[in-house]
Amino acid sequence: MKPRGYYSWHLCRLLLGGVFLYAGLLKGLNIEEFAGQVAAYQLLSYQWNYIVAAILPFIELIVGLHLIFNRWVRAAALVAAGLCSTFLILLGSLLLRGLEIDCGCFGPQDSSTPLQAILRNLLLLAMAHFVFHLRNHYSLASIDATRNDLFYG
């Protein structure tokens, strides 16, 4: 029998992976336009805006793929949590500086306000926490281990 939370854990993993994959794809499709959005945060120098725009979508894509295909899930959740925390700090800085810009979290067409983006990132951070901490509790490996203990241990 599958433990309680088994399906929620996998759903959470797939959702988190899907969100990161989607965000990475949208940003990665037009790097130059995304660089413009990074520049709107007014935090980095000109070249660094481009470097971040070139790298970030691919990290998100790889994290998304790992989560979806259930490989290196805890490491991917760790990176996802790191990214969400960084985004939260950046969005908080927008609020503090009174900058009214689109967050650009899902590429150039995303017109979420910083506050909406903060709430979304908090949710994603909670999901990453859930996926990371309960990986062994709800994953197939854990169930297999429990079954092996029961029958062969």
Place this chain on the structure above:
Amino acid sequence: MSPLHFDYSNMRQHLLQAVIIVCFGIGIGLMFNYPVLIKAFKGEGSSGERLLSEPASMQSPRPVLLEEIAALQGRVRLIDARIPELYVEGHLPGALSLPYSEISDHLESFMTQVTKGETLVIYCSGYGCPDSFDLALLLQGEGFIDVRVFEGGFPQWRDAGNPIETRLP
């Protein structure tokens, strides 16, 4: 139901895998976008800050519909591109006057009031009026990143029974 247990036994392995994921992302990102980065580092075709506005200026300013204006109000800067006389007669609430026909007189003071990261929605006298579009292109060239055009303009706003503000620019 088995009790929850948090397993931290392989943290070094997970951290190493996380570093590999990040490094892999950095590597692929740099390789894949090598031409764009080279162009950016050379500042090709333009000055440093101007290059960042190129993606926005290369595409047409995004159109905004009447229904969207209400939702965007407070989050965007409305810009009236008509002549000052028409602006005084009536304009969208909170709109700034930046007449395209007298742009050289007003641009400098406008740049001190608005930051380039703000979202601008420009309008003029409706669908037959090109000033909003021309002004949007000009502001994109000045480095504004998010410039949109409300093509229905003041007539559509007024005819829909929305509030109108009258004050000197």
